[in-house]
Amino acid sequence: MVIASDLAAARQVEQHLLEEVTRYAYSEAAAFSIRLAVEEGLINAIKHGNGCDPAKVVEVGLDINERRIIISIADQGEGFDPSGVPDPTRDENLEKPCGRGIMLMRAYMDEVQYNRRGNQVRMVKNNT
Numbered sequence: 087m088v089i090a091s092d093l094a095a096a097r098q099v100e101q102h103l104l105e106e107v108t109r110y111a112y113s114e115a116a117a118f119s120i121r122l123a124v125e126e127g128l129i130n131a132i133k134h135g136n137g138c139d140p141a142k143v144v145e146v147g148l149d150i151n152e153r154r155i156i157i158s159i160a161d162q163g164e165g166f167d168p169s170g171v172p173d174p175t176r177d178e179n180l181e182k183p184c185g186r187g188i189m190l191m192r193a194y195m196d197e198v199q200y201n202r203r204g205n206q207v208r209m210v211k212n213n214t
Contacts, residue, residue: 126187135161165204
């Protein structure tokens with residue numbers, strides 16, 4: 087699906103994904119993890135990737151079955167190097183408002199990968 091760089095559109099995507107997760111009987115813990123990771127990924131794509139530019143879109147891919155969900159989120163931004171994002175848990179970064187979304191996605195999903203350009207994230211959550 088393709089959505090506008092708009093937080094209201096992002097919430098609609100989150101709702102759709104949660105309906106699918108429920109349909110495939112994922113646990114409450116898995117549903118929470120997926121919702122949090124997707125929210126962070128969409129916010130990053132809209133705000134950081136597309137700079138809230140209404141002329142740009144976000145592409146969201148979904149592949150789900152009873153065993154696992156794969157979600158991809160791609161923006162039209164220039165991309166970034168995820169390894170260059172400072173660790174938000176280090177003392178010098180505790181009060182900085184950035185970097186926590188990536189940390190949360192990695193903590194709550196089983197796999198998080200970025201494309202080479204850094205403008206697409208692919209996340210996997212297994213239904214255990």
